[in-house]
Amino acid sequence: xxxxxxxxxxxxxxxxxxxxxxxxxxxxxxxxxxxxxxxxxxxxxxxxxxxxxxxxxxxxxxxxxxxxxxxxxxxxxxxxxxxxxxxxxxxxxxxxxxxxxxxxxxxxxxxxxxxxxxxxxxxxxxxxxxxxxxxxxxxxxxxxxxxxxxxxxxxxxxxxxxxxxxxxxxxxxxxxxxxxxxxxxxxxxxxxxxxxxxxxxxxxxxxxxxxxxxxxxxxxxxxxxxxxxxxxxxxxxxxxxxxxxxxxxxxxxxxxxxxxxxxxxxxxxxxxxxxxxxxxxxxxxxxxxxxxxxxxxxxxxxxx
Numbered sequence: 001x002x003x004x005x006x007x008x009x010x011x012x013x014x015x016x017x018x019x020x021x022x023x024x025x026x027x028x029x030x031x032x033x034x035x036x037x038x039x040x041x042x043x044x045x046x047x048x049x050x051x052x053x054x055x056x057x058x059x060x061x062x063x064x065x066x067x068x069x070x071x072x073x074x075x076x077x078x079x080x081x082x083x084x085x086x087x088x089x090x091x092x093x094x095x096x097x098x099x100x101x102x103x104x105x106x107x108x109x110x111x112x113x114x115x116x117x118x119x120x121x122x123x124x125x126x127x128x129x130x131x132x133x134x135x136x137x138x139x140x141x142x143x144x145x146x147x148x149x150x151x152x153x154x155x156x157x158x159x160x161x162x163x164x165x166x167x168x169x170x171x172x173x174x175x176x177x178x179x180x181x182x183x184x185x186x187x188x189x190x191x192x193x194x195x196x197x198x199x200x201x202x203x204x205x206x207x208x209x210x211x212x213x214x215x216x217x218x219x220x221x222x223x224x225x226x227x228x229x230x231x232x233x234x235x236x237x238x239x240x241x242x243x244x245x246x247x248x249x250x251x252x253x254x255x256x257x258x259x260x261x262x263x264x265x266x267x268x269x270x271x272x273x274x275x276x277x278x279x280x281x282x283x284x285x286x287x288x289x290x291x292x293x294x295x296x297x298x299x300x301x302x303x304x
Contacts, residue, residue, distance in 0.1 A: 170290045171299045174246060180300050181266055183221045183250060184273060184284045186212030188303050192296040201280070206294045207249065207287035208303065214254060214282045216273040220264045221248050221286070221301075229260045235285065236277025239270055247292075251285035252277050 005013070164172075174180075190209035195201065220241055227247075228240035235251035241264060254274025258264060275282045288295045297303070 166293065167295065170293060170295050174288070174290065174295065174300055178222050178243065178246060179266070180221045180288075181219065182301060182303075183248075183286050184210050184212055184216060184218050186210040186216065186273075186284070189283055192294075192298060201278075207251075207285050208297045209283045209285055210303070211281070211283045212273045214273060214275070216282075217269050218250055218253065218271040218273060218284055220266055220268045220270050221288075222246070222266050224248070224264060226258050226260055226262045226264060226270075229256050229258060229262075231256075231276065234278040236279060237271070237274065238277070238285075241270075245291050247287075247289040249285070249287035249289070251287075252279045252283060254282075 187210065188208060189211040190201075190205055192205055192208050194203065195205050196203075222241070222243055224241040224243035224246075226239060227242045228238065231237040235249075237253040237256055238249060238251035239253070239256060239258060241248050241250075250271055252274055253271040254276065255272040256270070257272070258268075258270045264270060273282050273284055286297055288297050288300060
């Protein structure tokens, strides 16, 4: 008579049969991959929630610091207020999140719970309205809170001018109000600006050096009055000619042909090329200044 098997024996028997069949087919089943995709999806979702929570906590901390006048120093409060003063474009953030969801919804199926057609439509409408408001604010003309188109143009011009450097403004002023000529014929041997210094040569060149033969005539580059005609100092024999707030200087001359207080015209012969003062050879050191600010002569004249 066949013995009746208990429930536990039947389960054990079934497990043995199942194990023998798997070994016979050469297939080994691991339970470590069961529901793995689901765990990855849940893990990514948790990470996103954690990041959002961290951002909220950080913002709350800064908000508390901003409104705590007795706990933190003034420097901390100032930096915090600067951080909180930045505008946060939530529309852009929402667009970025929506784009991420749309691009990865096929890869991570759980992201589909965040996607709705109505939300996407609202985001597009918000962006469109924001752009339209910005365009209207720029193009507003006349009326309360508006501005005349000429006033807007003038303000833009003023902003553009304020962004120019003082050197650029000086150059524009000189070109508009004066006509210069070449003071001497020769070859440029040292240009305006920084250069390698020696015992004779300065590190910051305030003018331009034009090499020429000893005794070559030097001419006044612009009209003006001779305010300096001296043979003293590093410049050696030199002349300063002033016209309102613009000064031209001619240095290292061998001979001066004008005197202090004398009025000269552009093109008048005023000196001869030499090598007096701190000089390495016959040349003319030529400077242009406005209100004692040096200007690169090559921005006014074409030295070849």
